[in-house]
Amino acid sequence: MGFIEENEKDRKSFVHKWAEYVRTHSDKDWSRQQNVIINSALKSANMTREQFFKMKGETNYEKY
Amino acid sequence: MKFINKKTIEIDRELSELDIFTIDFIKILEKYTKYVLVSGYVSILLGRARISEDVDVIIQKIDFSTFQALYKELKKNGFYCLNAKKDSSIYKYLLDNLRVRFAKKDKTIPNIELKWVKHKFDEISLENNIEVKLSKEKLKISNLELQIAFKEEVLKSPKDLDDAMHIKNVAKGYLDNKLIQKYREMLHGFY
Numbered sequence: 001m002g003f004i005e006e007n008e009k010d011r012k013s014f015v016h017k018w019a020e021y022v023r024t025h026s027d028k029d030w031s032r033q034q035n036v037i038i039n040s041a042l043k044s045a046n047m048t049r050e051q052f053f054k055m056k057g058e059t060n061y062e063k064y
Numbered sequence: 065m066k067f068i069n070k071k072t073i074e075i076d077r078e079l080s081e082l083d084i085f086t087i088d089f090i091k092i093l094e095k096y097t098k099y100v101l102v103s104g105y106v107s108i109l110l111g112r113a114r115i116s117e118d119v120d121v122i123i124q125k126i127d128f129s130t131f132q133a134l135y136k137e138l139k140k141n142g143f144y145c146l147n148a149k150k151d152s153s154i155y156k157y158l159l160d161n162l163r164v165r166f167a168k169k170d171k172t173i174p175n176i177e178l179k180w181v182k183h184k185f186d187e188i189s190l191e192n193n194i195e196v197k198l199s200k201e202k203l204k205i206s207n208l209e210l211q212i213a214f215k216e217e218v219l220k221s222p223k224d225l226d227d228a229m230h231i232k233n234v235a236k237g238y239l240d241n242k243l244i245q246k247y248r249e250m251l252h253g254f255y
Contacts, residue, residue, distance in 0.1 A: 008222070015112075015226045019233030022111035027065055031077035034113055038080040041115040045173035049146050052117075052172045060162045061147040 065110065067238040073205075074197045075109070082108065082174055086119050087201050089166065089176050092141060096134040098124040100193045102206045103215075107227035109196060109205065110234050114223070118165065118177040122189055122206075125180045131155050142169050185210065185251065209240055213247035218255050 001009070022030045053061050066074040079087070086105065093099050101109075104116040126134070128151075135151045138144075146165040148154050157164050161182055167175040181190055189206040196203045205211075212231055215224040232239065 011222070011226065012229070015229050016233060018113050019111070019230050022065070022234050023236070027076040028078055030111055031075075031080070034108075034111060035078055035080040037113055038082050038108070038115050042081045042174060045117065047172050049172055052146065052175075058163075060157055060160075060164075062149070062153060064149060 065234065067235060070194070072195050072197065073110075076199060077111075079198065079201075082116070082119070083198070085168065085174050086176070087198075087203065088141065089119075089138070089143065090121075090203060092137050092143075093121070093123065093134065095137070096130055097126045098190055100190045100204050100206050102189055102211065104223075104227060106205045106208075106211055107230050109203070110231060112227060112230045114226075117173045118175050120177045121179075122186050123178060123180050124190060128152075128155050131158070138166060143167065144169055146172060146175060183254070185214070185254070208235055208238075209243040210247050212239070213244050213251055217248045217251040 047055070049061065050063075053059070068074055077083075082105070086101070090099065090101075100122050101119065102122055103120040104114075105119040108114065108116060131154075132151050135145070135154065143166045145154050146167060147157055148164075154164050158178075158180055161179070163177050163179040165175040165177050167173070181187055188210055192207040192210070193204040194207065196205055208231055212228045215228040
């Protein structure tokens with residue numbers, strides 16, 4: 001199995017395992033762990049408007 | 065997470081910064097028009113362990129004066145539009161069926177990606193929505209069967225396929241698999 005296939009297999013396995021965790025644990029439990037990922041990612045997110053639109057491939061914005 | 069019926073899900077979750085941002089925006093938006101949350105944020109709200117820089121929202125079309133009032137209240141509450149400053153310019157984007165984005169002042173992420181209803185699948189999302197009851201808040205999300213079908217049949221990126229897989233797993237026993245298949249066939253002919 002090549003690197004890409006192995007990576008995809010691992011990713012899918014994690015998605016299944018995490019969904020099972022969500023199903024079998026309290027909402028407070030899984031959300032507390034999920035929030036660590038979300039809140040830390042948002043904290044470090046830092047982009048200008050121009051950078052953001054470029055990343056999205058969108059051109060419908062005014063330069064100001 | 066409790067799947068109460070086809071119209072209601074209860075989640076007793078701790079709110080993330082993304083949830084709080086979304087709720088702040090929706091509390092203003094819902095005073096002016098019907099809305100539904102779609103795409104990545106739906107799977108995140110249902111527990112998917114990933115981040116999204118934007119939250120997709122479909123709204124019913126509104127006239128310019130209603131939009132002006134909405135935009136005024138958004139600005140008063142610390143939001144700005146990333147696309148343009150003037151209300152007439154932002155409204156023009158919506159008229160052209162383009163999406164517009166709103167974030168909190170001095171930030172670009174997270175942002176709300178707002179578009180208005182464009183075709184029958186947007187209509188289905190808007191009309192057949194599900195109310196997600198959080199501890200003290202409520203949000204309307206799209207019909208899950210349509211979300212899964214759209215991600216599997218139209219979007220198809222690894223991220224979207226994983227979102228669909230997550231929703232299928234956490235909502236096992238709640239989903240109507242025949243409806244997912246029906247939406248997939250409809251979408252296949254549409255896109």
